[in-house]
Structure formats: structure tokens, C-alpha cells
Amino acid sequence: MSxxxxxxxxxxxxIIFYFLLAWTILNAxxxxxxxxxxxxxYYWMYSRYLDWGYFxxxxxxxxxxxxxxxxxxNEFCLRLITVLAxxxxxxxxxxxxxxxxxxxxxxxxxxSGIFIFHIYGFTTTPDVPLFFFTVLFYFLYQQYLEKxxxxxxxxxxxxxxxxxxxKYNGILVIGFTLLANLKLLKRxxxxxxxxxxxxxxxxxxxxxxxxxxxxxxxxxxxxxxxxYSFSNTFSYIPGQLLMxxxxxxxxxxxxxxxxKIKDAFIRCLLVNCVxxxxxxxxxxxxxxxxxQWTFILFAPLVMLATIKLKQLGGWPKWxxxxxxVNVSIILVVRIIIIAGFGFAKTYGHLKSYYGFKDWAKEVKxxxxxxxxxxxxxxxxxxxxxxxxxxxxxxxxxxxxxxxxQFDIWPMEDxxxxxxxxxxxxxxxxxxxxxxxKMPAGTWYTAWVNDVRTYQKVNFETxxxxxxxxxxxxxxxxLTVTNPYHYPIKFTDTGYLHPVKLEAxxxxxxxxxxxxxxxxxxxxxxxxxxxxTHYTFNVTSPLKAGNFDLxxxxxTDPFPGSKNSRIIKITVK
Numbered sequence: 001m002s003x004x005x006x007x008x009x010x011x012x013x014x015i016i017f018y019f020l021l022a023w024t025i026l027n028a029x030x031x032x033x034x035x036x037x038x039x040x041x042y043y044w045m046y047s048r049y050l051d052w053g054y055f056x057x058x059x060x061x062x063x064x065x066x067x068x069x070x071x072x073x074n075e076f077c078l079r080l081i082t083v084l085a086x087x088x089x090x091x092x093x094x095x096x097x098x099x100x101x102x103x104x105x106x107x108x109x110x111x112s113g114i115f116i117f118h119i120y121g122f123t124t125t126p127d128v129p130l131f132f133f134t135v136l137f138y139f140l141y142q143q144y145l146e147k148x149x150x151x152x153x154x155x156x157x158x159x160x161x162x163x164x165x166x167k168y169n170g171i172l173v174i175g176f177t178l179l180a181n182l183k184l185l186k187r188x189x190x191x192x193x194x195x196x197x198x199x200x201x202x203x204x205x206x207x208x209x210x211x212x213x214x215x216x217x218x219x220x221x222x223x224x225x226x227x228y229s230f231s232n233t234f235s236y237i238p239g240q241l242l243m244x245x246x247x248x249x250x251x252x253x254x255x256x257x258x259x260k261i262k263d264a265f266i267r268c269l270l271v272n273c274v275x276x277x278x279x280x281x282x283x284x285x286x287x288x289x290x291x292q293w294t295f296i297l298f299a300p301l302v303m304l305a306t307i308k309l310k311q312l313g314g315w316p317k318w319x320x321x322x323x324x325v326n327v328s329i330i331l332v333v334r335i336i337i338i339a340g341f342g343f344a345k346t347y348g349h350l351k352s353y354y355g356f357k358d359w360a361k362e363v364k365x366x367x368x369x370x371x372x373x374x375x376x377x378x379x380x381x382x383x384x385x386x387x388x389x390x391x392x393x394x395x396x397x398x399x400x401x402x403x404x405q406f407d408i409w410p411m412e413d414x415x416x417x418x419x420x421x422x423x424x425x426x427x428x429x430x431x432x433x434x435x436x437k438m439p440a441g442t443w444y445t446a447w448v449n450d451v452r453t454y455q456k457v458n459f460e461t462x463x464x465x466x467x468x469x470x471x472x473x474x475x476x477x478l479t480v481t482n483p484y485h486y487p488i489k490f491t492d493t494g495y496l497h498p499v500k501l502e503a504x505x506x507x508x509x510x511x512x513x514x515x516x517x518x519x520x521x522x523x524x525x526x527x528x529x530x531x532t533h534y535t536f537n538v539t540s541p542l543k544a545g546n547f548d549l550x551x552x553x554x555t556d557p558f559p560g561s562k563n564s565r566i567i568k569i570t571v572k
Contacts, residue, residue: 012104016094019108024087026334027121031079033338034353038379040124041386044069044078046405048391053207055214055405060129060166073389079124085132086121092139093302099142102306106315109323110252110305116243116291116298118330127295129166133159134173134296138303141177142265153189157196164201168219172276173296180271181264211408212458222402222566225287226546233284239291240277244301247326251319256304260311269300345439352379355440360387362436366445367392367421371414373448374423375559378404394420397455398559399504399552400511407455413484415451422446422557431557446557450496454553456483459534459564466549467570468540478534478551478564482526489525490553497556503538504560505569506548513541540571547571 036044046054046062047069053059068080090111097107111117120128137159144152163170184190208215225232241249257274261267276297280289309315337344337353345354363372363384372393374381381395394415395406406412423443424432432444459478468474482488492498501521505513517536524532541547549567554560 009098015104015108016091019112020087020091023090023112023121024083027083027086028076030334030338031083031122032074032076034075034122035355035357036075036078036353036383036386037123037349038352038377038383040078041382042378042405043124043126044386045382045391045409048385049405049409051207052203053211053215055218055403055408057126057167057215058165058204060133060162061124061126064129065124079122082120082124082128083122085128086117089132089135089299090117092135093299096135096139096142097303097306100307100310102310103314106309107302107306109315109320109327110248110302113245113248113323113326113330114243114252114298114302115245115249115330116295118334120292120295125292126167127292130163130170131295131299133162133166134170135299137163137173137177138269138299141268145181145264148187148189150189150192153192154196157193158200160193160197161200164197165204168215169293169296172279173272176272176275177268179275180268214403214408217565218403223287226548226568228285229287232288233281236281236284236289239289240294243291243294244298245323245326246329248319248323251322252301252305255308256301259304259308266304266307269304273297273300273304351440355438356380356383357387359436359438359440360384362438363421363423363443364388366434366436371418371420372423373415373420373451373558376423376425377401378406381406396453396558397562399550399554399562400509400559401562403562412453412455413486415453416486417450417452419447419449420451422448428557448557452495452497452499452555453558453561454488454499454555454563455561457481457488457553457563458483459551461564461567463567464565465568465570467572470540470544470571471542472540472571474538474540476536476538476551478536479531480524480526480534481531482528485528487525487527491522491525500554500560501534501536502552502554502560503536504550504552505541506550507545512547515539540569544571 043061044065046057046059047066050062050066051059054062064081064085065078068077071077071080093111094104094107120131137156140152140156140159144156160170160174163173178184241253243249244252256270259266259270261270276294280294283289336342337350340354344350360383370392372381372384373396374384374393375396375398378395378397381393384393385391391411394411395404397404397407422431423436423445425441425443427435427444428446432446434445436443436445457480459480461476461478463476466474490499490501501517503515503517504511515538517534521534524534526532536551538549547569549569550562551564552560553563
């Protein structure tokens with residue numbers, strides 16, 4: 001196969017145009033036919049509470065969703081900007097590669113065979129804007145390398161800020177790009193990019209500071225595993241090869257990593273691709289690395305692989321049939337998912353695309369105008385809110401789970417002293433009186449009167465790691481602040497449901513010990529914004545080992561909320 005000549009430019013542009021048309025139509029069909037995945041519904045809730053930041057992620061995905069959802073409230077419009085961003089990203093990749101005269105046919109084979117592009121061609125998560133602005137960054141950076149102009153610097157500054165407003169992984173693109181070309185530090189315009197990007201990002205930094213840096217605490221500390229699991233590292237590389245293409249992923253990585261560096265831009269792509277791959281490989285030591293976390297490396301992977309094929313003068317004879325089979329497998333899977341055939345409605349995360357619209361309708365029928373409370377994470381409560389186009393389902397984040405954006409939004413305030421419909425995955429003796437059995441699953445229901453919760457209350461302490469003995473006593477000086485706009489008190493007088501302050505020791509996900517505080521905490525009464533101290537003498541577990549300690553406020557019938565950071569306890 002010969003390389004592209006300039007005279008073939010129009011022909012190959014036509015190939016790209018028809019490919020993008022087909023790509024956009026396929027993604028639009030899938031965006032229209034599939035129900036929302038749980039995370040998508042959660043990010044839709046972001047768009048209902050527009051802000052400069054959120055517990056899990058920066059706010060760009062909320063803007064993507066808000067734009068589409070403002071047109072019409074359905075799955076297609078929620079995903080509309082994602083579909084357009086996917087096609088635009090591919091077009092920008094092609095424009096960036098034109099300098100290297102890569103073969104349009106090779107480009108189409110590579111793009112269409114990368115599995116992760118199919119997933120995020122319609123699924124709307126923070127990874128979508130992250131990838132779009134990553135590609136836009138490379139498109140502008142290539143020009144900036146050749147022309148040191150302030151206009152390009154301004155566009156790059158805005159793009160860098162958008163990268164960081166999309167997902168924190170964007171910092172890797174910036175860091176590895178600078179590492180690949182330290183000469184940038186000598187450009188005055190480079191510092192202009194830095195100043196502009198930082199200035200645009202200040203609102204998010206202030207949001208984090210005003211909320212106690214929840215994203216930093218979650219991503220850097222609470223999400224990390226205490227012990228190393230070889231399975232996390234072992235599964236990382238196969239996961240990346242699968243995302244790059246079930247049959248051709250290994251080939252793309254091989255070609256990308258062995259490219260001949262002929263200019264600063266290729267060096268930038270290689271450092272980003274290899275650097276991101278190694279960064280997350282190392283990260284697997286601290287816990288599971290989800291395959292989509294490396295989405296940013298697939299932009300340089302595409303460009304490096306197609307440039308390498310150009311350097312080689314074409315692809316091997318066996319690559320074309322293998323690539324066609326690879327694409328065919330992916331298309332068959334997508335068709336099965338669209339139609340809901342076979343394993344689609346029962347396998348893993350796929351089953352969350354089906355049946356929840358009817359489920360939400362049935363729950364709404366039973367709840368009427370009352371609020372709904374669920375204690376099973378953030379996804380299904382978000383689905384209920386989306387499919388009822390309301391904000392009347394609250395996710396009670398239990399001590400067994402993690403904190404979410406539901407711990408920041410003002411939704412908890414709305415359920416106090418109200419009668420709510422409580423949904424659980426399991427029957428609770430003496431509480432649940434009915435069940436909801438749907439294709440999406442089975443839930444047990446109960447009506448709870450005069451709801452009382454303290455999910456936003458946080459007990460702060462200076463200790464983050466403590467070493468003690470078996471059954472040893474440790475005294476914690478806790479600072480508790482009233483985060484609500486109304487007074488709170490821990491007395492049980494005048495309340496239907498008593499409150500209990502408990503120290504909870506966890507071993508992994510297992511609750512191994514619970515200790516209630518002395519009843520002096522019942523005297524705590526706080527006006528909005530007021531703080532006080534409480535001394536809690538905690539007795540450590542009866543066995544040696546490493547434990548996670550949290551402080552929890554529990555009110556019946558709920559399991560207890562997570563009201564402090566995790567404190568690492570070593571019992572000797």
C-alpha cells in the first residue's frame with residue numbers, strides 16, 4: 001500500500017466525511033434507544049445544580065448535559081453534545097494528522113476499531129469533554145509549536161482550563177506535554193497560557209476550598225486501597241488492550257510505542273501515550289484502575305499508530321482482514337445492546353441500560369408526591385429523579401458506602417420531618433411491608449414518618465492515623481459544626497426516631513465493631529454554622545490488625561451515615 005499524495009487529499013477527505021456521517025448516525029441511534037446508565041443520571045443531576053465543582057468531578061459534564069437537556073428532556077438530547085463531540089474529536093484528529101499525510105483508510109480502520117471510542121460515542125460522562133478538549137489541545141499545540149503567536153496561546157490557555165474543568169486526569173496531558181518539550185519554558189507566551197488557565201480555574205479551586213477539598217480527599221486518600229492486590233495490576237494491561245480493540249489493540253500499542261521521533265509534536269504524543277500508560281500502571285498498586293481512566297492516551301495512540309503505518313509505507317497484509325473482523329465484533333455487540341438481545345439485559349453494567357424507566361414509573365405511582373429515600377448508592381436515586389424529571393429521591397449514603405454529591409446538595413433538608421417512601425434491596429423485619437418486582441430488580445418498601453437524618457454533619461479530628469493496642473482506649477477530640485440553615489440538636493426529646501453517635505471499625509467492607517458514645521452528646525445543640533467540641537473515648541477492636549474508623553450518626557430506620565473522614569487504626 002502506498003502513502004497518500006497531496007492530489008489524493010480530496011478523495012480521502014470524502015472517505016473521512018462519509019465515515020463521520022456513519023459514525024454520528026450510529027451513535028445517535030444508540031443515544032436515542034438506550035436508557036440512561038446510572039452515572040449519566042447522576043451527572044444529569046449535576047446539571048440541575050450547576051456549580052463550579054462537585055464532589056466527584058469538575059463541572060464540564062454538567063454543562064454538556066444542560067445544553068442538550070434544555071432542548072428536550074430525553075436520553076437523546078442528554079447525550080446530544082456527546083455525540084457531536086465524538087464526531088468533532090475524530091475530525092480534529094484527522095486535521096492534526098494531515099501534516100503527516102497518513103492514509104485515510106488506515107485512519108478509519110484504527111478509529112473504528114478502538115472499543116473505547118464506541119463506548120464514549122454516546123455515553124455521557126466526564127471522560128467525553130476530557131477527550132474532546134484533549135484532542136483540541138493537540139490540534140492547537142501542533143500549530144503553537146510552529147508559530148509562537150499570542151492568539152494560539154490564548155486559545156491554548158482556554159483549552160487547558162477546559163481540560164481541567166472536565167476531569168482531573170487532564171493535568172497529565174499538560175504535565176507530559178511540558179516534560180516532552182522543556183524549551184516551552186523559554187517562551188513568554190507559554191507563561192501567558194499558564195496565567196490564563198490558572199485564572200480561569202480559580203473558581204473551581206475556591207469551590208474546593210469552601211467545601212473542604214472533597215475531591216482531593218476522595219480521589220487521593222479514601223479511594224486508595226490499604227493493601228496491594230496483584231489482580232489490579234494483572235488486569236490493567238488486558239483492559240487497555242481491550243479498550244484499544246479486542247483483536248488489534250496489541251498491534252496499535254506496538255506500533256505507537258516503536259515510532260521514529262522526527263519532530264517535537266511526535267515526541268509530545270509519545271511521551272503522553274507512554275507516560276499516561278505507565279502512570280496508571282503504577283496507580284494500580286494503590287487500587288483498581290478502571291479502563292476509561294486512560295481515555296486521554298487513546299488520542300495520541302491513534303495519531304502515533306497511523307503515523308507509524310505511514311513511516312512503514314503501509315500496513316501488513318494480514319492487518320486489513322483482522323481489523324475488519326475487529327470492527328465487526330464491536331458492531332455486533334453494539335447492535336445487540338441497541339436491540340436488547342441475549343446477554344445485554346443481564347450482563348454486568350449493561351443491564352443498567354434497561355427497565356429503569358418503567359421502574360421509576362412504578363415507584364412514582366406508589367410514592368405519589370412524597371419524597372423517596374434509597375440507601376444503595378447514587379445511581380438508582382439519580383435514575384428515579386431523571387425519569388420523573390424531579391429532585392424528589394434522596395440517596396442516603398450509608399456508613400458502608402462513600403460520600404457523594406448528595407452529601408452536598410440541599411436535598412436532605414427537604415425530607416426532614418416528612419413522610420417518605422423508603423426503598424431497600426433487602427427486606428427489613430418489622431419495617432418493610434411491600435415489594436416492587438420489576439425486570440430491573442426487586443426492591444422492598446416501607447413508609448417512614450417524621451424523617452430525621454444528619455448526613456451532612458461532619459465530625460473533624462486532627463488524627464488521621466492512630467496506633468493502639470487490643471481493646472486499648474483512644475480519646476478523640478471531635479469538632480462538630482452545624483452545616484444546615486436550621487438549628488440541630490441531638491436530644492431525643494420531641495423526636496420520633498432517636499439518634500445515636502457511634503464509632504465504627506471496618507475491616508475492608510465488613511463492619512467489625514460498633515461503639516456508641518456516652519450520652520453526653522445528647523446535650524449538643526447548634527445554631528446554623530455554630531461549632532462545638534465533643535470528646536469521644538473509643539475502645540479499639542479485640543483483635544490485632546489494620547482497621548478503618550469512622551464516626552457515624554444513626555437514626556432509625558436508616559443504617560447510619562458516614563460523618564467523618566476515615567481514620568486509619570493499627571491495633572497491635
